[in-house]
Amino acid sequence: MSPPRDRASDAAASGMAELVADDLERLVGRAGAALNLQCRAAHHELAQSQLLLADATRKLLDSFHAANHALAALDVEEAATRVEQNLLAATQHLQFSDLVGQLLATTEQRVDGLLLVSQRLQELVQAMGAPRTDPPAQDPQLAGEKRAFLEAIAALESCGDSRVKQWDTQAGGIELF
Amino acid sequence: MKKLVLTVDDSAAIREMLAYVLKSAGHRVIEAEDGMDGLQKALGNQVDLVITDQSMPKMDGITLVKALRALPQYKKVPILLLTTESADTMKDEGRSAGATGWLVKPFDPTKLIEVVEKVTR
Numbered sequence: 001m002s003p004p005r006d007r008a009s010d011a012a013a014s015g016m017a018e019l020v021a022d023d024l025e026r027l028v029g030r031a032g033a034a035l036n037l038q039c040r041a042a043h044h045e046l047a048q049s050q051l052l053l054a055d056a057t058r059k060l061l062d063s064f065h066a067a068n069h070a071l072a073a074l075d076v077e078e079a080a081t082r083v084e085q086n087l088l089a090a091t092q093h094l095q096f097s098d099l100v101g102q103l104l105a106t107t108e109q110r111v112d113g114l115l116l117v118s119q120r121l122q123e124l125v126q127a128m129g130a131p132r133t134d135p136p137a138q139d140p141q142l143a144g145e146k147r148a149f150l151e152a153i154a155a156l157e158s159c160g161d162s163r164v165k166q167w168d169t170q171a172g173g174i175e176l177f
Numbered sequence: 178m179k180k181l182v183l184t185v186d187d188s189a190a191i192r193e194m195l196a197y198v199l200k201s202a203g204h205r206v207i208e209a210e211d212g213m214d215g216l217q218k219a220l221g222n223q224v225d226l227v228i229t230d231q232s233m234p235k236m237d238g239i240t241l242v243k244a245l246r247a248l249p250q251y252k253k254v255p256i257l258l259l260t261t262e263s264a265d266t267m268k269d270e271g272r273s274a275g276a277t278g279w280l281v282k283p284f285d286p287t288k289l290i291e292v293v294e295k296v297t298r
Contacts, residue, residue: 057190068197088201088286091194095283098188102232102261163232164261172263172281174292177272 025129043115046108053104057097064090092171099164106162113156120149180225180297183207185215185241186259187233191282195228195259198286199293212236216244223250226297228280231260231267239274246275255296259284 064087071083127145166172182204184195196206207222209215213235219227227245231238238258245251255277260267263281271279277296280289 061190061193064197065193084201088198091198091286092283094190094194097190098186098282099261101188165263166261166283171283171285171288172261174278174280174288175268176278176292176296177276 025125043108043111046104046111050101050104050108053097053100057094060094060097064094099166103162103164106159106164110156110159113152113159116152117149117156120145120152124149179203179205180293181205181207181222182226182228182293183209183215183219183222183224185209185212185227185229185233185238187211187230191230191259194286195284195289198284198289201286202290202293204293212238212241212244215241219245219251220248225254226293227251227254227256228259229256231258231262231271239271239276242271242274242276257292257296 067083068087071080071087074080124142124145127139127142130141132139132142182199184192184199184206185208186192186195187210192208192210196208199206207218207224209218211233212229215227215229216236218224227241229238229241236244238260242256242258245254245256256275257278257280258271258276259280259282261282262268268279278292280292
């Protein structure tokens with residue numbers, strides 16, 4: 001049997017540990033919720049950007065072809081040559097949609113990874129706060145949530161660098177083997 | 178001399194821009210949406226040049242190059258990879274597979290025509 005002062009000290013330490021754990025749980029829960037909210041917003045914005053870009057590109061391409069057909073019907077040689085040169089130059093810049101589309105697809109994949117991590121984090125925090133009969137180390141539900149959380153982190157870590165290195169629509173290099 | 182060019186890319190914008198530039202130089206163009214589609218169209222038509230993207234669904238560009246080089250009728254047909262990829266390791270892989278050249282997007286239309294004329298001469 002421990003002396004009265006030691007028992008009081010143990011109780012204080014235990015109370016402090018509970019307070020720290022509660023505080024940490026609240027903080028992680030709040031961070032997880034914020035992460036989840038922002039990831040969802042970013043996910044929708046990226047999807048919206050993809051749609052807008054695809055729509056704009058389609059309309060640009062249609063206009064491009066329409067201008068080309070209209071030009072073919074013109075009988076003004078000099079003007080036609082100038083417009084043809086401009087259309088040819090535009091072919092380089094219209095390729096931006098492919099580059100941006102690839103970038104958006106990579107970012108969407110990355111945000112999907114973040115979203116999954118935030119969902120798994122919330123589930124883990126809920127499982128940590130749930131009343132249990134087993135000690136935490138032996139709780140099968142908690143172990144399952146931890147595993148799912150670690151898998152989500154691994155999936156996020158596997159998101160590689162984007163293949164698109166270009167920062168403008170200047171022409172790329174040519175190498176003949 | 179007019180050539181028959183097969184362009185393979187999953188991006189409609191790139192396919193349409195390639196077709197516009199190649200046709201403006203007098204060439205004929207067949208378009209394919211991915212490597213598998215490209216292989217089928219190459220089997221159905223004896224083309225003079227293939228321009229393919231690298232990263233595509235179903236079959237990537239380097240796999241398409243290998244598949245074409247395995248066919249007797251495509252042993253010597255020039256194949257250009259046109260891609261956003263510029264890593265040396267990827268270029269080496271393309272060269273080993275039998276590609277004729279590596280072009281990084283976006284392409285300059287005038288330089289593309291020069292390269293097409295050079296490799297199909």
